[in-house]
Amino acid sequence: MELGGILVVYVLIFLLTLLTYVFSRRDKREPLKxxxxxxxxMGWPYIGETLQLFSQDPSVFFATKQKKYGEIFKTHILGCPCAMLASPEAARFVLVTQAHLFKPTYPKSKERLIGPSALFFHQGDYHMRLRKLVQGSLSLDAIRNLVADIEAITATALDTWAGGRVINTFHEMKKISFEVGILSIFGHLEARYTDELKKNYSILDKGYNSFPTNIPGTAYKKALLARKRLSTILGAIICERKEKRLLQKDLLGSLLNSKDEKGEILTDEQIADNIIGVLFAAQDTTASVMTWILKYIHDDPKLLEAVKAEQNAIRESNDGGSQPLTWNQTRNMPITCKVVLESLRMASIISFTYREAVADVEYKGYLIPKGWKVLPLFRNIHHSPEFFVDPQKFDPTRYEVAPKPYTLMPFGSGVHACPGNELAKLEMLIMTHHLVTKFRWEVVGSQSGIQYGPFPVPVNGLPARFWIESSS
Known part of the structure; x- marks a missing residue:
């Protein structure tokens, strides 16, 4: 080996030794004696165990760690030391009882795309104010008036699937959830605005999980430019709504009409950030679950027949489907509701959530240092045999008895739980009703496997063919 090569090797060894020393010293802090x-x-210096996590199914990575170390263990991923929590008690500790000690944390690159004023980037008074507004516009009383519109969106979309051509189920479900998101935010929005929002949000969505670089032509740079255009479009919609002085009760109306205790209103930028945030939270997650529902009932013919029988009875009571679904009917779908719950558990779309310790915290004799990321592992809890018998089996009958508290948290828990959970479940029920009463379908290609992008979906978005069910 030449001298230059030897020097390079020694420099690398020195740097590696130095990094190892720095990280080991950081881990030896003991502020709580x-x-x-x-x-x-903690894996390798800086990169930690990131490669191990992303080179396999994350569920396997976390489950292996839990089996080896127990319900709380440390690791180092994406440049951050992390404490992983895999029990209902620990999740409750972080998300509910001691939530003030753990702040939500997101990479700045993602904040830039959604908007820094979006409610899930905040704690305290601002967060509570925005959360009340969003929750109010997505409450049971508010969404009961959306049943007919959601049904129309769903039925129109599903009708385009018929004919036996292969479609990407997940991508088609995303179109439905986007339309429902637009409906819940704006009510009935002009097509020209909807089309522009859809086009630019799609670009933003593609760049959200890409490498954050400002180099022209990259997915992230394209997403940043699309985000600017979205601000312009939303600004025009907000201006038009202000000029008309409409008092609509949709989310935009709630944001526009809100005043704090000092009488101050939200800025247009704050409103835009929160609209983008709601769209982001509503689309991929709901679409993922609806894709899994379709797969789970497809894979179990007896369950499919039971769901069909329940939904066909509702359809017949509505003059063979000529009358729209009612709110009360969506509240009385016991078999389908259990299918939705089990799909939420099995799929565990939100596998974990990120928090950051704002102070040194002690939990069950262990130190979680200030600045460490803290991840309650929902998927580990949802798939634990301690809480769910035969957890890898899809079994809706398990909900004939309510699960123990904090063992089923598909929408998170505490002050940062998803405020749109009831809207999402309503969307799933309506989609299932139209799917099983009007269509038959077959999955194309591999019927097993999961891909993460970042949410878990069936491989290749679950390609499938659909046909209108014969009425004869």
Missing amino acids: SAKLPPGS
Whole structure:
């Protein structure tokens, strides 16, 4: 080996040794004398165990760690030391009882795309104010008036699937959830605005999980430019709504009419950030679950027949489908509701959530240092045999008995739980009703496997063919 090559090797060894020393010293802090760091491995300097996590199914990575170290363990991913929590008690501790000690945390690159004023980037008074507004516009009383419109959106979309051509089920479900998101935010929005929002949001969505670089032509740079255009479009919609002085009760109306205790209104930028945030939260997650519902009932013919029988009875009571679904009917779908719950558990679209310790915290004798990321592992809890018998089996009958508290958290928990959970479930029920009463379908290609992008969906978005069910 030449001298230059030898020097390079020694420099790399020195840097690696230095990094190892820095990270090991950081882990040896003991500000709470009685507490120790959780067990676990921190992996390589800086990169930690990121490669191990993303080179396999994340569920396998976390489950292996939990089996080895227990319900709380440490690791180091994406440049951050992390404490992983895999029990209902720990999730409740972080998300509910001691939520003030753990703030939501997101990469700045993602904040730029959604908008820094979106409610899920905040804590305190601003967060509570925005959460009340969003929750109010998505409450049961508010969404009961959306049943007919959601049904129309769903029926129109599903009708385009018929004919036996292969479609990407997940991508088609995303179109439905986007339209429902627009409906819940704006009510009936002009097509020209909807089309522009859809086009630019699609670009933003593609760049959201890409490498954050400002180099022209990259997915992230394109997403940043689309975000600017979205601000312009939303600004025009907000201006038009203000000029007409409409008092609509949709989300935009709630945001426009809100005043704090000092009488101050939200800025147009704050409103735009929160609209983008709601669209982001509503689309991929709901579409993922609806795709899984379709797959789960497809894979179990007896269950499919039971769901069909329940939904066909409702259809017949509506003059063979000539009358629209009612709110009360969506509240009386016991078999289908259990299918939705089990799909939420099995799929666990939100596998975990990120928090950051704002102070040194002690939990069950372990130290979680200030600045560490803290991840309650929902999927581990949802798939634990301690809480769900035979957890890898899709079994809606398990909900004939309510699950124990904090063992089923598909929408999170605490002050940052998803405020649109009832809208999402309503959308799933309406979609299932129209799917099983009007169509038959077959999955094309591989019928097993999961891909993460970042939410878990069936491989290749579940390609499938659909046909109108014969009435004879």
